[in-house]
Amino acid sequence: MRQCVAAEKFTGMEQSQPLGMVTLSLGVSEFPNDSKDIYELLDLADRALYLAKENGRNRTVVWGVDFPEEVLSESSVTA
Structure with a gap:
């Protein structure tokens, strides 16, 4: 998915000028694990x-x- 976004030529809505490099960050959680x-x-x-x-x-x-393990440990306390 990130490769597709990187390969796409995005332009502004009101202009035909390229927006430059567009990247994609994803956060994933898994059901039911x-x-x-x-x-x-x-x-x-x-x-x-x-x-x-x-x-x-x-x-x-x-x-x-x-x-990292410390992030998971903190999360279980604050969640």
């Missing part, structure tokens, strides 16, 4: 997305796989 509750799955995916952006953008972070 991470949770069976849709709201919790969305929250976990959102947290993964923010970690992707904090670590350089243009990447995919999977909850529970790409997170």
Whole structure:
């Protein structure tokens, strides 16, 4: 998906000028491994997305796989 976005030539809505480089960051949580509750799955995916952006953008972070152990531990306390 990120490769498709990188290959696309995006332009502004009102102008035909190129927007420049567009990247895609994704946060992923998995049903039922991470949770069976849709709201919790969305929250976990959102947290993964923010970690992707904090670590350089243009990447995919999977909850529970790409997170350092201390982040998962803190999350279980604050969630």
